[in-house]
Amino acid sequence: MSNDETKFGPFPLSRRGFLKVGGSGLALTAFAGTVAAPTVLRAQTPTVKVGILEPLTGNLAYNGTQARAGAMFAIEAINAAGGIKSLGGAKLEAVVADAQSRPDVAAAAVDTLAQAGVSAFIGCQASALGLASSQAAARYNLAQVFDVGTAEQVVERGLKNVFRFTPGVNKCTSTALENLKLLNQNAKNVVKTVAIVYEDGPFGSNMSKLLNERLPQIGMTVVENIGHPTPQRDFTNIVLRIKAAKPDLIIPSNYLNEYTLLAMTLRQQKVEAKAIYSILGGAASNIKFVREHNDAAQYVMDCNHWYDPRKPESQALAKKTADAKLDLTYDIMVAYACIQLIADSLERAASPDREKLIEALASSTYAGSIMPYGPTKFVNGNNEAAQPVNTQIRGEKIELVFPKEYATAEAVFPMPPRG
Amino acid sequence: MWSLVLPAILGGLTTGAIYALVALGLTLIYGVLHIINFAHGSLLMLALYGVYFLYAILGIDPYLALLIVVPVFFVLGYVLQRGVISVFSLGKEQNVLLVTLALAIIIDNLALYFWTSDTRTISLPYAYTMVEIGPAFIPLPRVIAFVAALVAAVILWLIMSRTRLGKAIRAVAIEKRGAELVGIDVDHTYAMCFGIGTACVAAAACLLLPTFYVTPQVGYAFVLVAFTTVVLGGMGSFMGALVSGLLLGVIEALCGLFLGESLGQIGIFLAFILILLFRPSGLFGRRAA
Amino acid sequence: MKTTSFGEWVLYGGICAYLLTLLVMPSQLWLGFTINALIVAILSVAWNLLGGFGGQMSFGHAALFGTGAYVTAMLQVRWGINPWLAAVAAIVAATAVAGFIAALSFRYGLRGSYFALVTLAFAEVLRILASSFEISGGGQGILVPYKAGLANFQFADRSTTYALVLFLVVVAMLITLAVQRSRFGAYLIAIRENEEAAKALGIDTFRTKVLAMMLSGAIGGAAGVAYLQTYLFIDAPIAFGSTMSIEALLGPIIGGAGTVWGPLVGTLIIHGLGETAKHLVSGAPGLNLVLYGVVLMVILRYLPDGIVGLARRIGPRRAAPTAMPEDR
CATH class of the missing domain: 3.40.50.2300 (Response regulator)
Incomplete structure (x- = not known):
């Protein structure tokens, strides 16, 4: 019944790297600095870190867990297809953070993501969480791609780091x-x-x-x-x-x-x-x-929100989800699509730099996601091409x-x- | 709107029966051990999962599951009190409360880890069998739960008033030192109380699941109402818990009907505050000294 | 007056060093975490005044926290009142709510678990009210527009927010210290130890308890203001939900109830613990909170007087010379 967490991508590996150092008793101080180091040393190709900030505990845990699974599937698929080509085939690496279904925790988790060196992150299933996290992320100039955040306040604050890929209410x-x-x-x-x-x-x-x-x-x-x-x-x-x-x-x-x-x-x-x-x-x-x-x-x-079921990638996702014994919900689909969007923007930005990624996202015309959307067009962070x-x-x-x-x-x- | 009043009252009574069932266990624990058991909702959740898996894996009907889940939870409750709560709280009342809080955090999150946060329900053919009572249709499982609440209250009352154990429990509740002096094993009595209280919550789970769902967070939906029921009924009074459970069900239904479901929840808490202020011993409790 | 033990020096020194380092050398990672913990610490200090010194355990301190947050938010968003003025009004409102709850509860002689439950019920009533009316944003809560600037009580730089929150914690602790050393504090402790005896000595127990709750309300309201101005968003479950009420009492009890440092020590340690647990088992959400629960139980079992109590026992007399190199 319980989904095997270790299957989910490379994140637990980097965590193990952290644990070795963590024994020093200064676990937390060491964390920020060391999380990247072992992975970079080990990896053959460069990696780009992408954050996944979802409510994995608390009353939104179901949606958050599903979304994390979707994002992990997308990262697997993108890496299997050769990673980010303009960055020499760089692999995506997930950094997962738990928003605990609480806005203050979501905001604080952004710090962890930023310190871990993510280029952008997706999140957080609920508008209240997303509002808090994107505000915190604005300080780092860190792009947040909203998987679900239907409240219109999300895109009404003039924050440049907000990209709501899915339709609002x-x-x-x-x-x-x-x-x-x-x-x-x-x-x-x-x-x-x-x-x-x-x-x-x-x-x-x-x-x-x-x-x-x-x-x-x-x-x-x-x-x-x-x-x-x-x-x-x-x-x-x-x-x-x-x-x-x-x-x-x-x-x-x-x-x-x-x-x-x-x-x-x-x-x-x-x-x-x-x-x-x-x-x-x-x-x-x-x-x-x-x-x-x-x-x-x-x-x-x-x-x-629903994917376009006729696309081959959608069918591959449906199969992957079934193999992982998960139910295919829209949370999985939208999180998958958001990672696709980030990967495409990274490809065009040809840099893991946050600033450049924000520019690439803002000018995105991506139409290759599993969602039934036309070419992406962000206006004030709202994807006008999105439709339910x-x-x-x-x-x-x-x-x-x-x-x-x-x-x-x-x-x-x-x-x-x-x- | 007025034509709905009678059905709403009847519906409220059946919801109230579930509140009463959950509160029966709590009132015993509260009345005797004088502790606020925060883990009560978590134990309800755990029992709901037990019932769910017995049905989903072994095909055991929830009502038949009573015979398994209730004894198992009695033992669980006994062990929890004797092996965990009393050990970790050092017998201090304010610590007991925090230990049960910690227990609730542990149980809820273990459930989340092992069973994920999926909502689980069971679909029983008789869940849709309706009983016609006057102008209202009540689902059969609700009627059963209502009757069961009455039976459970009577059984508990009999245990308390007619058995040796009941006498010991009452003695400990009134005067712990004195009971100890006359040779009552206080630790054992406390654990028995906790065991019986936990068994009650297990019974509530069997009766609730046919018309409800289970998630790791489900306990929260009941725990505050259960406290309210206990205080309203008078701590330690089973008849009080029964009557106040039913009453709260009706108050909630009527407030929901007239004030809207959102604002309507306020009815329960206002009733609670008023009772605490004007009759803190509850409807059926002994007058506080 | 008791002398401060060696253990306490180390504990308080360590905390001060950490907090001051962050002030001089801000690290974004640590700022977010610490701001979060300090806001809860303010509320914990508030709880400690009544619960720690006065022995009246409240389970509904979220009522005070939430009132502070909501009043600030409503005044500035609905009526365009300056956030600083709104903050003052919010603290006054929280004090009033505290006075109301206390006067009502203590007037009818509620104590122990009855008082705990009635405060919990008041918080619930406020939660329902806040989510039922348009003026408080209904179920959507209130979002304060982000406009950084001193006049708006919002700071683009988080170090400033941190400094402000830290300042509030210090003020709250100084108030606690003043209470502890005053006649009023002695009355409170007398009530905690034996209310009947305190009454017999001629202490106006009702007045003392209500005043303590009001002081607690003012500080708790300030915590709510700090929360709102930091996250610029509030909704009913955050403001009045039981999570906040529980956090308010965990800090003092883990740290040491009825001590000046207890709430801050406890809150920092609990939050640090939660954060560490999160990193240790980050692949498995939920397990971090399990670990948290286990450690909580262990602390309750082995540190009955909280962390401060433990620190007090580590004194120069008891310490072996080899174990304590700095020992005189």
Whole structure:
């Protein structure tokens, strides 16, 4: 069950190098200086260090661990393909730091990364962590490529070291609503009323605000708008309110645990909606949920980060993930793609220098990542080419149903009545 | 909204039953050992994993798992108190609290290391069997948990009032020195208490998992409510824990309904503060001296 | 007055040397870590006044810390009030919250674990309130725009932040020292040792405890201000969550409750321990915290009076001449 940590790339090696010196009792002081030395001496080719700052413990541990795995897969793949060619085939070396799901720890971890000599880093799965870490990284002129950080504040601070490769909440919501509008038109506008269930943290409350503004614009009325804390132990009340409001569509915006409970309770209370359509939902693009609650999961749609499943590299990643006995979640995909972006920029910068890497990232037009994005275009650190896609759970699988050019299946909307 | 009140109350009662089950173990530990057991939530989490793996690997039904998990956790609790908590705390009350805190950190993170932070659930066919009670549909596992909470409270009450062990526990709770003088083995009694308390939390886990999930952090969702339940009911009172657990379930459900789920959580804590201020001995506790 | 033992000289000297070295020769790696630890140390000093000297163990010092952070953040972001003024207002607010909690709890005679739990509940209430209303940023928390400058109470150079936080720690410790040497401090200790006896001696125990909590609130509020101005972000789980409350009490208890140096010593050691553990088992997240928990238990078992207590026992009289070369 437990994933074997030692498999993950070269980092534990450099740590061993540290341990030898660490015995001196001045472990911490020695750390900064020695972590690089043994590796450089040993290595045949030069290495470029890339930081992975994720919440590996605390309440975001699941996402963080997944993202770390994705980043490690990318580094493996890039090194296997010959490393960074413009740097004489330099290999990428991961420096992992744990943000512990706490902003202050995330900020302090940036120091460790900077001292270890990383050229850039990816992180941190949650906006609150990313906000703190990128601010700390700005002092070092150290680029942070955001894997997930949907809050728009991330790119509104004018920090030059911030590169959000994936779409933010505004983009996700507008795409999700455009797609929803199209789906509904195709289905002769069967959906007229909507119930929103959101977690009251930054992600959910932001989403609910946007949805309440924009749903009426596509001809849908919000009949219930229910916030709940994380963790929420019981969903009976919420589901009863939904049941009483009889919405055509339910939009949940919460994390995996709460989503699972919500889905179970919806089924228990026999709530029939024409569709369940989540935006950046935790569970609807999580294969584990599909496996464990297959009945409840059928036809649930999500608008989320997802890779382009037709690319050979995507398929290789899917296989690697399965071999490592991990579930393929979007966390893995986006972290993989962010490392790809950094590798491409390093290639063009032809230097591990932080400053040059920031320039290379800012001028990036990279289109070769596993994500279904066009040529990268950063405006104030926001990748304007990023877009979410629609997935739908069908049988045992998560299929990509929208946009058409990446689709692996046709969307079913509204969902067929349950028997 | 008003049509939802009765279903909300019924739903709250079943949630409250789980609170009561978790709190029954805590109230015993709290009432007798006078310690705030921070590891209680972690032990609940551990038991949930036990139930989960028994089902996922051996296919043992959670209710059947009661027969395995409860005795195992009784022993675990006994050993923890006798071999770890009392040893490391040197018997000082403020240290006990910190030792249990350290234990919680250790247990939670070992779970994270070995089982990762994946959310795990089990899908039982009868999890979706509904019982119709008046205007409400209640899932069968919730009804079972409700009945089980009542049974557990009665069993504990019988142990405390009818057995030798119960007498010893009460004696130690009231006057530790005196009990020692009349020949009661205090260390053994403490450990028995901790064992029974831990067994209760294991029973709660068996009854909870069919409608819930388990992650290494799941204990936090219950531990504060469990403390509230214990204080509201009066430390060491099983009937108090039962009634206040149910009451808190209802308070939470109604506050959630009328104030929204986010702000609604405040109901529990306000009730807690008010009880502490005006009746610190709890609803069923002996008047504090 | 007790004389300072040799062990204490070494311990305090080492800490001062470390902190001063960092002031003169800043290392970015160590600054981040130390700033973090010192902010918690301020809160620990606050906890120690009431918990260490007065024996009233609070489990909800996050309520004071969070009030400090939130009030500063809200005043400057929502109403554009100067951050320095906001900081003063925040400290006043935290003092008021502390006074309110204390007056209510002590008025009804809560002590021991009852007091611990009621403070915990107050922190929870504040957490829920902070995440439920628009004015406090709801679930999103409050982000203070980054505009470095003395007028904005933000510093581009972290050495300055460090100096400021260090200054606050020193002030907080001086306050502790003043309390320890005052009549008020003696009252507090009397209450800790035996409240009934203290009352019988004519000490106004209620007043003493409430005042101690208010002083604690002012210092705890300052910790919140320092946190906010350092990280420029606050949300309800950070501000009022139990993590902060627990950190507040771990430092003094590990370091030595009821001593001037205890909170600082304990916090630095705990944070150093956490950091070391993180590097030792960095491939396996979670295991570092396991190690942390184990060491915590060992300290509780073998150092009942905390680190300061240990240092006190390492004195010139007990030390073997060979073991202590500097021994006179």
